[in-house]
Amino acid sequence: MNANPQVKTADAGQVPHYVPAGNECELFETAWKRQLPLLLKGPTGCGKTRFVSHMAERLELPLSTVSCHDDLTAADLTGRFLLKGGETVWVDGPLTRSVRGGGICYLDEIVEARKDVAVVIHPLTDDRRILPLERTGEVLEAPSEFMLVVSYNPGYQNILKTLKPSTKQRFIAIEFDFLPREQEVAIVAAESGLAERHVVPLVTLAHRLRALKGHDLEEGVSTRLLVYCASLIESGLKPRDAIRAALIEPLTDDPDVRAALFEVANAVVA
Ligand SMILES: Nc1ncnc2c1ncn2[C@@H]1O[C@H](COP(=O)(O)OP(=O)(O)O)[C@@H](O)[C@H]1O
Ligand SMILES: [Mg+2]
DSSP states (O other), rough: OOOOOOOOOOTTSSSSSOOOOSSHHHHHHHHTTOOEEEEOOOOTSSSSHHHHHHHHHHHTEEEEEEOOOTTHHHHHHHHHEHHHHHTTEEEHHHHHHHHHHHHEEETTTTSSOOTTHHHHGGGSTTTTOEEEEETTTEEOOOTTTEEEEEETTTTTOOTTTTOOHHTTTSSSSEOOOOOOHHHHHHHHHHHOOHHHHHHHHHHHHHHHHHHTTTTTTTSSHHHHHHHHHHHHHHHOOOOOHIIIIIITTTTTOHHHHHHHHHHHHHHHOO
């Protein structure tokens, strides 16, 4: 979605604005046609979610997005019996609804979810393409319009939160990373409404800060944070204050690291 509603991007009508890095749109479309599940890997804020909503709109498929978290269980995806007016009725979860109706089910940050989630997606990700609902005794066959897309961030330091090879190897995978400078400048300008000449130093700063990843920082500045920063500046905030709020404070809580980041920022943006 555009941060600034006045900005008209090339296809601002229905399809969310997305600048491709390579052939990922073609790959997505082919995977969909051949009924193959898709895995998107990459750091946070680099366009994975935007890509999925763009493709769903382009292919005119309903999209159901689930942001996975550490309490999310298989039943949250498949459904459960609920008490309604004295009766227990089965209520489909988002995955079951997608399988019944066709469309894309997108499990964002799948590694965050409980282990039993892998068990329900396995039979959907091989040639059976089925979803057994243990509680109701049903076995749903996914229609050809159904596609499972999952994402995860392999950069996380947490060794416990990684995808098992037995799960990973069931997907076609696309690696995402931050786009080359010119494309990132164009995205940030289009999303925020800030002129490109003012976006350029912010992207230069982001590159410097990303170079610190692994030393002092766990994660580099995301495209999302750059869009936030540019939006603040476009709305009249001083660049210094916008940089502090959008590019430095979200990255670290450590005062020494923060001071070092400020030095980098001062050297790049006067
Ligand atoms: N390739 C891209 N084309 C258009 N906008 C992008 C792109 N990559 C990132 N963005 C911008 O960055 C923001 C964050 O991207 P998002 O898809 O939410 O990241 P992720 O899902 O990888 O964490 C988007 O809302 C959009 O403004
Ligand atoms: Mg996302």
